[in-house]
Amino acid sequence: MNDAPSLDDDDVVRFIDEPSDWAPSTQIDPWRILIVDDEADVHEATLLALRDLTIEGRPLAFLQAYSAQEARAILAQDPSVAVVLLDVVMESEDAGLQLVRWIRRELDNPSVRVILRTGQPGYAPELETIRSFDINDYRTKSELTRVRLFTSLTVAIRSYAQIRQIEMSRRGLELIVEASTGLIRRRALQQFAEGVVTQVCALLNIAPEGLICASSSGPFAHAAPLVIAAAGRYRETIHRPLAELHETPVREALRQCLLEKRHRFDQGVCLYFDVSETQGMAAYLAMTGEPSRMDRHLLEVFCANISVGFENVLLHNRLFRLAYYDPLSGLPNRNRFIQLVEEKGGDPNMALALLDLDDFADIATTLDHHFGDEVLRAVAERLVQTFGSGVILARVAGDAFGLLGPRDLITPERIQQVFSEPLRVRDETIRLSATSSLITLNGQPARGGDLLKDAGIALKQGKRLGRGKANYFSEALGRAAHERMRILSSLRAAFSAEQLSLVFQPQIELASGRVIGAEALLRWEIEPGRWVPPDQFIPLAEQSGLIVPLGEWVLRTACRGLYRLTELGYAGFRMAINVSHAQFREPGFVSMLERVLADSRVEAARIELELTESVAMDHIDEINTKLADIRRLGVRIAIDDFGTGYSSLSVLRQLHVDRLKIDRSFVGELDGPDTKAGIAPLIIALGHQCNLTLIAEGVETEVQRQCLLAMGCQEAQGFLFARPMPIERLEDWMAAQPG
Structure with missing residues (x-):
């Protein structure tokens, strides 16, 4: 097809006896040149003309293709080709031009240089072809003497080297920018360091071959310098101690660089970074020869700036740990645990558990908070030992831990195993128990906070039912919790809107039938005729803290x-x-009670506070101190619903109160055949023994009234006498009573 010209010593030779796959033998990376021509003579002549030549200190290596299709296959597999010597006319009249179009547009390779050669001058418009396809040179084969071929190839390789240097520089900057914009990711430090290696290699115009190590301090837990980033042939050394680096000269050069805290250029290039979060960082770059004075100056400026970048990265890493990790145990905290639940909670084989230590507050109070911290660390270590790396552990609250992992690993039995043996803390043996809750995930996407909330619901239920056990979350528990939250939200709104009210139930002296007082009862009417029972909303108000302003x-x-x-x-x-x-x-x-009495201008002796029997569960001395303060104001004290709690006779004698109130459940027993066998007679006898006045609530029948009177109960209230009523109706009712 194309005729190769006959040339003298300075021209391309038509035939040679050398093998066509010849390439120089050297350890220096050669420039890779692809010859694309459908004539074997042109291949042989080109190889002979360029034999033993070097360009920019590097030899040439040749790849050969006899069609555009073969060239595509080679270029697709070998991105390191620097120059393509390309025939225009091969299997088709524009096969060469189509190949260039494919290289630039489909292969998206802007760096490889193209020298077009044609045996048919004028076939393709030179200016338009060069402009459209980024071609370095366009020559007829007769023009390409050995000198001209070498000249065109040298220009093309220099252009390729400049483009590659720009690409390396851009890639290094991209890595640094990527690390800068993603500092909160786990690999941010590694990404930043890899970008530094690539960038500095681009500055020195060498291949990205090197590594960075950091000496222990700050966020680094290792005791010796550790490789934190690497490129090229050193990539396998990432996260390994510097002492394990096989290349002794490199290892010693880095060690000296860190020891002397300065750059070294005698064994490759060793750069020192003075980073305050560490005891120093050092980078090794595989460079033959020493950098020039200008390069050294640029490197010093570069290292000074990059040291600030390293400090910023490490600062963000430290902030990340503070935001997402518990400093006491080293485990993820609640925020991080929620993130991990959302990331991994879509697996239907996963389970989530909350574990809350029983009575941990008593440990911290009885001993000291430092000892409590050591106990928490010991629990965290025991959890790690029991569940291993297959389960994600977190400290989600003061004495609560979260677990996330496969269902077959997170089980009630395995959780109980954590506390089957006592812990040793400060040579003390501590035996703990924990209440836990479990949720089996259904594989559906869910908010981590919602799942943790569901687990908390089951945990609270477990605390109520019996400590030291595991309780699975159920939909019924969830619905009940949501209903309680709805009621609490509505209660807050009703309190703010002044939609709550008080009603008053008269209290009667049994012997005379005289009205002696009334009990104030809180009522919540959500709509006309529809009331929320106090036993539903009062406990919620107590748990939420709303009871304090509501009680006032x-x-x-x-x-x-x-x-x-x-x-x-x-x-x-x-x-x-x-x-x-x-x-x-x-x-x-x-003090609040004293203010209210002063503001309302009522006589303190006319006020009686009704406390539930649960006050006896607190420290008696503290309770009596507060009761004494209240009685000094002149206010009286009654124990409400007596007999339903756990008070003993000795506790009752220690409590300085004025009145016992018999619960309605015991009053209801008085309608039975054997009234003397119930609890009410025992409570009345106990009250007499302690010189306390007795008042019964829930009296609804005349039989009950007569029984109470016969047993010695002095006072009563109930539907037999009057129902609870608003203050206006109470005033009218009082006015209607016989004088």
Whole structure:
């Protein structure tokens, strides 16, 4: 097809006896040249003309293709080809031009240089072809003498080297920018360091071959320098100690660089980075010969700037750990655990568990918080030993841990195994138990916070049912919890909107039938005729802390009602007001009570606070101190619902109170055939023994009234006498009573 020209010593030779796959033998990376021509003579002549030549200090290696199709296969597999010597006309008239178009557009290789050669001058418009396809040179084969071929190839290789240097520089900058914008990712430090290696190699115009190691300090837990990033043939050394580096000269050069805290250029290039978060970082670059004075100056400026970059990366890593890891145990914290649950919770074979240490507060209170911290660390270590790396562990609260992993690993039995043996802390033997909750994930995407909330619901249920056991979350538990949250939200809104009210149930002296007072009762009407029972919303108010402002409102409203009745002439009228145990425990309760009494201008002796029997479960001395403060104000104290709790006779004798209130459940027993066999007679006898007044609630029948009176109960309230009523109706009811 194309005729190779006959040339003298300076021209391309038509035939040679050398083998066609000849390439120089050298350890220096050669420039790879692809010859594409459908005539074997042109291949042989080109190889002979360029034999033993070097360009920019590097030899030439040749690849050969006899069609555009063969060339595509070679270029697709070998991205390191520097120059293509390309015939225009081969299997088709524009096969060469189509190959160039494919290289630039489909292969997306802008760096390889193309020298077009044609045996048919003028076939393709030279300017248009060169402009459109980024071609270095376009010559007829007759023009390409040995010197001209060498000249065109040298220009093309220099262009290729410049383009590759720009690409390396851009890639290094891209890695650094990527690390800068993704500092919170786990590999941010490694990405940044790899970018530094690539960038500095581009500055020195060498291949990206090198590594960076850091000496221990700050976030590094290793005791010796560790390789934190590597490129090229050193990539396999990442995360290994520097002492394990096989190349002794490289290892010693880095060690000296870190020891002397300065750059070294005697064994390759060793750069020192003064990074405050470490005891120093050092980079090794595989460079033959020493860099020039200008290169050294550039490297010093580069290292100074990059040291700041390293510090920023490490600072962000430290902030990441502070934000997502528990400093005490080293485990992920609640925020990180939620992220991990969302990442891995889509696996239907996974389970989530919450584990809460029982009575841990007593350990910290009895001993000290430092000892408590050591106990928590010991528990974390025991969890790691028991569950291993197959389960994600986290500390999600003060004494609560989260577990996420395969269902067959996270089981109640395995959780109990954690505490089957006592812990050793400061030579002390500590035996702990834990209440846990488990959720088996269904494979559906879910918010980690919602799953943790569901596990918390099951955990609270487990604490109520019995500590030291595991409780699985169920949909019924979830619905009940959501209903409680709905009620609590509505209660807050109703309290803010002043939609709660008080009703008053009269209290009667049994012997005379005289009205002696009333009990103030809180009511919540969500719509006309529809009420929420107090036993549903009062416990929620106690758990949420709403009971404190709500209790003060009840106290003030009841005192205002008492003031109105006093103004109407009922001077000896007594107002009984319920006080929640949670409200009573508040440190400022007594001072609040004193303010309310002063503001309402009622006589303190006319106020009686009803406390539940659960106050006896606290420390008696502390309770009596607060009761004494209340009694000094002149306020009386009654124990409500007596007999339903756990008070003993000795505890009752220690509590300085004025009245016992018999629960309605015991009053209801008095309608039976054997009234003396119930609890009410025992409570009345106990009250007499302790010189306390007795009042019964829930009296609904005349039989009950007569029984209570015969047993010695002095007072009562219930539907037999009057139902609870608003203050206005109570005033009318009082006015209608016989004088």
